[in-house]
Amino acid sequence: YAAYKLLKPNSTINPSIKKDSSKVVDCLNIEDLGEQTAFCRCWRSKKFPLCDGAHGPHNKETGDNVGPLVLSKKSK
Numbered sequence: 001y002a003a004y005k006l007l008k009p010n011s012t013i014n015p016s017i018k019k020d021s022s023k024v025v026d027c028l029n030i031e032d033l034g035e036q037t038a039f040c041r042c043w044r045s046k047k048f049p050l051c052d053g054a055h056g057p058h059n060k061e062t063g064d065n066v067g068p069l070v071l072s073k074k075s076k
């Protein structure tokens with residue numbers, strides 16, 4: 001919440017992904033995911049919507065603390 005309050009009014013979250021599109025929507029079939037898949041929440045990944053580790057340098061540079069959403073299949 002504190003980081004959100006630091007954003008300038010009307011600032012954007014997305015710096016570069018599909019900027020020619022009015023809304024970024026990604027659809028994946030859950031059956032196509034591996035045992036564990038990390039999804040980007042920092043909007044800096046070159047593999048968006050998947051995490052490529054770009055949150056690390058972003059956090060270091062800005063003092064932010066963002067990271068991926070990790071989905072795992074239940075082990076049988």
Ligand code: FES
Binds near residue numbers: 050068
């Ligand atoms: Fe964005 Fe990992 S690259 S959360």
